[in-house]
Amino acid sequence: MSATTVTPAAIRPGVLGDLPALTEIYNHYVTGSNATFDVTPFSVPDRQAWFDHYAATGPHRLLVADADGEVLGYATSSPLRPKPAYDTSVETTIYCRPDAVGQGLGRRLYEALLAGLAREDLHRAYAGIAVPNDASVALHRAIGFTPLGTYREVGRKFGRYWDVAWFELALPYAKPRS
Template structure:
């Protein structure tokens, strides 16, 4: 397993992973599939903001990614980020996600970030367990704020503070 910075050549793999979650889960509230061009624009926006975007490679193939972006645009929030992590379905719960997320958190900490706010569409026990295993604490929940696949979805917030 290799964890490294994202490359422009990774976009097809990232899109394959993310589009799976768009098509078949409520983990993301995005409803329309995205292209490699859209993903590349998103990656570049995160990179231009100075935040990390990492991928995990297994057997030479990108199998997941994690990144963080500004939680809110106002400058007073500059020490707070919202992370995202997506894994290829066949490697979920095999340790790659935790290793990738730990590397992301370590990078954020060295950048001077003080708060990381995990936003989780509920229910998602795997994501809750991952966040809590890394020291995140649940700080809130918004009931029925998203609507996808003909059902309402609640969102929970988990905070990690250094």
């Protein structure tokens, strides 16, 4: 599949059988991108604990985009911080297979994730984006996230320091007019 091919994909909760594909997608960004500050690729068993903390409902979700049994990408919501006063805030993350980028899949995943979160007792969603990453910044702005500020040189990867720009979205999510 090329980046110009638009493939219909079902958005559904992640299942354990997706874990190998989810790990492969994530490892692409671990080894070749500043999008995550993990620096060592994961094995599928290494990612089991990560997978296990997600549920089909509730504030901590994992949604996948599936086209004919192939996982093309995923979006998650996770606790922002472990202290109880943060329970109404989540951090969101999204990763797509490189050959699925630029097809609107990220936006569809995010909209499905945020629609599900609208039914929860949540107040804010946050996203941290290692910059530069123009595509991710554009996606978050298109969804309705607003910039908050930047942590300067907060992560070191590939022999250099990276900034992380933080974005915020009020919940429940109201889809922006396009």
